[in-house]
Amino acid sequence: MSVTFNGKYLEPFIGAHEYDALQPQVTALHKVLHEGTGLGNKFLGWINQPETYDREEFARIKAAAEKIKKDTEVFIVIGIGGSYLGSRAVVELLQSPFYNNLKKNTPDIYFVGNNINSGYLNEVLSLCEGKEVSVNIISKSGTTTEPSIAFRVFRELLEKKYGKEGARGRIYATTDRAKGTLKKLATEEGYEAFVVPDDIGGRYSVLSAVGLLPIAVSGVDIDELMAGAKAAKDALATDDLSQNDSYKYAVARNILARKGKDIEILVSYDPAFAMMNEWWKQLFGESEGKDGKGLYPASAVFSTDLHSLGQFIQQGSRTMFETVVHFGEAKTPLTIGKLDEDIDGLNFLAGKTLDFVNDRAFEGTVLAHTDGNVPNIVLEVPKISAHEVGYLIYFFWKACALSGYLVGINPFDQPGVESYKKNMFALLGKPGYEEQKAALEARLGR
Ligand SMILES: O=P(O)(O)OC[C@H]1O[C@H](O)[C@H](O)[C@@H](O)[C@@H]1O
Numbered sequence: 001m002s003v004t005f006n007g008k009y010l011e012p013f014i015g016a017h018e019y020d021a022l023q024p025q026v027t028a029l030h031k032v033l034h035e036g037t038g039l040g041n042k043f044l045g046w047i048n049q050p051e052t053y054d055r056e057e058f059a060r061i062k063a064a065a066e067k068i069k070k071d072t073e074v075f076i077v078i079g080i081g082g083s084y085l086g087s088r089a090v091v092e093l094l095q096s097p098f099y100n101n102l103k104k105n106t107p108d109i110y111f112v113g114n115n116i117n118s119g120y121l122n123e124v125l126s127l128c129e130g131k132e133v134s135v136n137i138i139s140k141s142g143t144t145t146e147p148s149i150a151f152r153v154f155r156e157l158l159e160k161k162y163g164k165e166g167a168r169g170r171i172y173a174t175t176d177r178a179k180g181t182l183k184k185l186a187t188e189e190g191y192e193a194f195v196v197p198d199d200i201g202g203r204y205s206v207l208s209a210v211g212l213l214p215i216a217v218s219g220v221d222i223d224e225l226m227a228g229a230k231a232a233k234d235a236l237a238t239d240d241l242s243q244n245d246s247y248k249y250a251v252a253r254n255i256l257a258r259k260g261k262d263i264e265i266l267v268s269y270d271p272a273f274a275m276m277n278e279w280w281k282q283l284f285g286e287s288e289g290k291d292g293k294g295l296y297p298a299s300a301v302f303s304t305d306l307h308s309l310g311q312f313i314q315q316g317s318r319t320m321f322e323t324v325v326h327f328g329e330a331k332t333p334l335t336i337g338k339l340d341e342d343i344d345g346l347n348f349l350a351g352k353t354l355d356f357v358n359d360r361a362f363e364g365t366v367l368a369h370t371d372g373n374v375p376n377i378v379l380e381v382p383k384i385s386a387h388e389v390g391y392l393i394y395f396f397w398k399a400c401a402l403s404g405y406l407v408g409i410n411p412f413d414q415p416g417v418e419s420y421k422k423n424m425f426a427l428l429g430k431p432g433y434e435e436q437k438a439a440l441e442a443r444l445g446r
Pocket of ligand 1: 081082141142144
């Protein structure tokens with residue numbers, strides 16, 4: 001097993017019999033999930049995806065990535081939510097958060113269309129000056145405002161730079177197989193198109209073309225990523241809690257929620273994991289947070305945040321627990337040197353690696369936070385590799401699905417996201433929203 005559930009530090013908070021008590025529910029809900037009889041059952045394509053994914057499209061993704069690596073210096077990835085977080089998370093974790101600054105033979109990658117800030121977009125535009133640019137527009141619906149606006153801007157840039165025909169060969173559209181504005185445009189313009197499968201929702205789409213094209217462009221081995229997910233699919237196909245660590249994680253967080261915890265903080269000791277935190281927040285937040293229920297997904301990177309949030313976690317309101325993703329092996333170890341004169345008093349660490357120190361910080365923190373009544377789940381991941389990350393992604397997917405069913409909600413929809421959108425469209429004066437506009441303007445005192 002690649003990702004293992006370490007429940008050692010949970011023992012003061014959860015007794016073994018509490019897991020056993022939930023086994024019958026897990027067995028029943030596992031059946032519901034695998035037989036597709038539960039809520040949101042139109043969106044279960046991810047369960048078998050690591051095995052059944054479209055090989056022909058996978059080969060096209062690799063070919064497109066190779067072309068982009070050859071003819072592109074700046075690759076612009078346009079998308080928001082599930083159409084952006086996963087690919088950025090995997091690139092930053094497996095390559096580097098400094099990916100664009102590395103000396104490398106792959107293009108720089110900028111993620112846009114994930115906000116509506118003009119400063120951000122202007123800065124990325126200026127980074128494209130004098131560079132060979134290609135664009136991947138990613139939207140399952142094809143109608144999301146943020147990426148649509150950014151695509152307008154970059155399409156214009158490409159058409160000005162390369163002409164209409166030249167731009168066509170540099171635009172890649174990842175969207176619905178058959179419907180939606182973006183699909184229509186891609187067909188009309190002749191952009192190379194990749195598919196977001198009908199039965200896979202945005203937050204479960206990182207291992208489809210949505211994530212795979214940008215990830216492949218960054219030089220990550222996508223075969224290994226898929227092989228890791230496949231290993232997880234096979235290992236996590238059982239309902240037996242003693243054999244399925246993904247379900248055990250789901251159950252532990254469910255028990256803690258029933259004991260009054262409201263917040264789960266996903267913790268890593270690697271800053272390269274920061275965007276994985278963000279990906280995980282969408283996965284669990286959008287899946288579980290509905291009908292007045294769900295754990296609020298928060299995140300922290302230690303030891304950085306021990307110097308900001310650490311005080312609150314140790315002694316503030318006792319509403320949270322932590323889930324630490326602990327990697328066993330560092331990507332590139334670094335050893336601490338010895339000074340002739342021990343001016344900083346750190347010679348006792350000479351010859352030790354930074355990871356040795358980081359691991360003692362981890363152990364010390366887990367024990368301190370546990371003493372402070374913050375339960376700690378630890379997920380052990382042997383190392384940072386494409387295989388392990390593929391496994392981890394699937395591990396979280398599966399845990400999230402079971403978790404949602406345990407909470408009694410539909411883990412695969414997100415109706416609440418529409419509320420702000422409707423208001424925004426009305427306030428922007430979108431045709432058809434006239435009545436709402438008047439009501440909202442009155443509430444805003446205009
Ligand atoms: O891929 P898209 O259709 O553009 O959607 C992008 C994102 O925005 C929506 O508002 C949903 O809440 C997310 O689940 C989705 O991942």
